[in-house]
Amino acid sequence: MNRPYFFYGTLRHLPLLEAVLGHEVVATPAWLADHALYWVKDRSFPILIEEPGTRAEGILVTACSESDVARMDFFEGGFGFSGRVMEVMRHDGAVEALVFHPEACAHHCERGGxxxxEQWQQQFGAEFVAMAKDYLAQFGLKPPRAVAARFEQILARGASRVRAGQAAATTLRHHAASGDVTVAALREPYARFFAMEEIDVSFRRFDGSMSPQVTRAGFIACDAVTVLPYDPLRDRVLVVDQFRAGPYLRGDPQPWQIEAIAGRIDPGEGPEAAARREAVEEAGLALTDLLPVASYYPTPGCSAEYLYSFVALTDLPDAVAGVFGVEGEAEDIRGHLISFDRLMALVGSGEISNAPTILTAFWLAQNRERLRGG
Structure with missing residues (x-):
């Protein structure tokens, strides 16, 4: 029997459901009596809880093909959600429908508010729709739990896709149009916190023809922020000192880096909010005024990472320097208070050797007189 499906959580958002199924969907309003929805604490999706006297709003979809069911099972199955037949209400009466029920999550997920x-739509809706493209790209290639284990990383990439859609104007560079890039194959040979992707791609040449098919690989890192706290009265900055794998793997005998505060933009979070959160985590600083320096690809030839850099005007007394970091992420970060002149000396000597901090230091040098005057 081809039962209808009732969607009450993220898949109630029709653009997401259509992205998961790969086609347009016709749905009608419905609800599940004596059930309520709560956030899974510190996550971006809800959990269904049995609660007398309440009702969980959703949508009912009556025509689901075998392919639809397989794609839904892949999308939900990795999180321990499985279809359960339940009585669902609609305006013309009750109907039995399949409901994805949190079998595993009900036992180990902590309930939030x-x-x-509507709140979820505003904060996460567009990101989830963008995420679904990457998530379903693994359908038939990887088991559901393996993909679900990277859900937060895939969602953060979806958020990066949303921000990437707001690209700057094209006044000099080639203005890309539909068909200017064609991908014949996509492979993901490595995926953990970060991922590597390999594509067989052709692109429009400047003479109007398409290039031969070539293979290109890229490091998939999500959008991130950097922020350099600056005290214009004391004319000094706070920089952080930490071990970095990149310099070590290059063979640098001094892999500790002097940097601006930095970190990934989490799903549902904007660049400024991420900068403020990272300042608390890495330096114990509560920032207010953030001045944008630049937004940019640090290494577009091989990486999808995109950075938003800021200078923060803030009070930096002697006591703010210390050792910080999120313990669960194995962070061990030491803050240094240094004068502006020392900052520029470190850039000049090469001891500061990472692009975001150098770029921000030069921006500060250009704007320092104005900021101190203000």
Whole structure:
């Protein structure tokens, strides 16, 4: 029997459901009596809880093909959600429908506050729709749990895709149009916290023809922020000192780096909010005024990473320097208070050797007189 499906959580968002299924969907309003929705604590999706006297709003989809069911099972199955036949209400009466029920999550997920669909749409809706493209690209290639284990990384990439859609104007560079890039194959040979992707691709040449098919690989890192706290009264900055794998793997005998505060933009978070959060985590600083320096690809030839760099005007008394970091992420970060002149000397000597900090230091040098005057 081809039962209808009832969607109450993220898949209630029709653009997401259509992205998962790969086609347009016709749905009608429905609800599940004596059930309520709560956020899974510190996550971006809800959990269904049995609660007398309440109702969980959702949508009912009546025509689901075998392919639809397989794609839904892949999308939900990795999180321990499985279809359960339940009585669902609609305006013309009750109907039996399959409901993805949190079998595993019900036992180990901590409940947060009441989940509001409209709030989720505003904060996460576009990111989830963008994420679905990358998530479903693994359908038939990897087991559901292996993909679900990287859900937060895939969602953060979806958020990066949303921001990438707001690209700057094209006044000099080639203005890309539909068909200017064609991908014949996509492979993901490595995927953990970061990922590597390999594509067989052709692109439009400047003479109007398409290039031969070539293979290109890229390091998939999500959008991130850097922020350099600057005290214009004391004319000094706070920089952080930490071990970095990149210099070590290059063979650098001094792999500790002097940097601006930095970190990934989490799903549902904007660049400024991420900068403020990272300042608390890495330096114990509560920032207010953030001045944008630049947004840019640090290494576009081989990496998808995109950075938003800021200078923060803030008070930096002697006591703010210390050792910080998120313990669960094995961070061990030491803050240094240094004068502006020392900052520029370190850039000049090469001891500061990472692009975001150098770029930000030069921006500060250009704007320092104005900031101190203000």
């Amino acid at each position: 009441v989940w509001m669909f």
